[in-house]
Amino acid sequence: AQTVTQSQPEMSVQEAETVTLSCTYDTSESDYYLFWYKQPPSRQMILVIRQEAYKQQNATENRFSVNFQKAAKSFSLKISDSQLGDAAMYFCAYRAYTGNQFYFGTGTSLTVIP
Amino acid sequence: KAGVTQTPRYLIKTRGQQVTLSCSPISGHRSVSWYQQTPGQGLQFLFEYFSETQRNKGNFPGRFSGRQFSNSRSEMNVSTLELGDSALYLCATNRAGEVQETQYFGPGTRLLVL
Numbered sequence: 119a120q121t122v123t124q125s126q127p128e129m130s131v132q133e134a135e136t137v138t139l140s141c142t143y144d145t146s147e148s149d150y151y152l153f154w155y156k157q158p159p160s161r162q163m164i165l166v167i168r169q170e171a172y173k174q175q176n177a178t179e180n181r182f183s184v185n186f187q188k189a190a191k192s193f194s195l196k197i198s199d200s201q202l203g204d205a206a207m208y209f210c211a212y213r214a215y216t217g218n219q220f221y222f223g224t225g226t227s228l229t230v231i232p
Numbered sequence: 233k234a235g236v237t238q239t240p241r242y243l244i245k246t247r248g249q250q251v252t253l254s255c256s257p258i259s260g261h262r263s264v265s266w267y268q269q270t271p272g273q274g275l276q277f278l279f280e281y282f283s284e285t286q287r288n289k290g291n292f293p294g295r296f297s298g299r300q301f302s303n304s305r306s307e308m309n310v311s312t313l314e315l316g317d318s319a320l321y322l323c324a325t326n327r328a329g330e331v332q333e334t335q336y337f338g339p340g341t342r343l344l345v346l
Binding site for chain 2 (some may be wrong): 160164
């Protein structure tokens with residue numbers, strides 16, 4: 119079974135600084151998708167960024183970028199120029215090509231310090 | 233476009249009771265997935281419905297069941313509630329459940345079992 123591990127339960131960053139959230143996963147598949155979701159205190163999960171495993175180029179979305187290392191099964195999220203609104207729980211998720219099931223990590227709670 | 237809605241937002245039940253939660257997807261979305269979120273276990277996949285049929289199922293006991301109606305609205309039912317069923321229940325929807333599609337999450341229903 120696929121597993122997703124986020125080894126940092128809590129992280130903090132100074133406003134305007136950069137922070138990296140770690141994620142590793144385990145799978146025997148060669149094609150899959152990886153996602154980072156954000157869950158603010160209001161509880162609505164929001165997609166931050168996604169990466170197709172067959173693409174070598176790392177995905178970027180404005181201040182958010184990933185470092186995807188397929189061989190190492192690592193998928194970290196970098197948040198640049200951190201803002202107060204970035205404070206939330208961040209979940210890494212894996213999705214295989216078959217089935218519509220997401221496997222989530224246990225989350226990293228990010229605090230942004232003014 | 234209206235987002236994913238879940239009702240009720242909060243529920244308090246006692247052990248042994250049953251509960252029904254509802255999820256209304258975004259217009260045009262036919263796939264509805266359910267997740268249980270707890271502090272200890274994170275997000276765990278319950279099941280997915282597509283075109284009124286259960287298409288995928290997670291590793292939960294038979295007390296957890298669901299259904300989907302012709303308008304794509306979905307309900308999940310938990311019978312004989314246990315204290316451990318206290319959790320945030322999230323539904324997520326997408327158009328057809330294709331792997332490249334983003335899942336959109338509802339705000340969740342927080343269930344407390346006393």
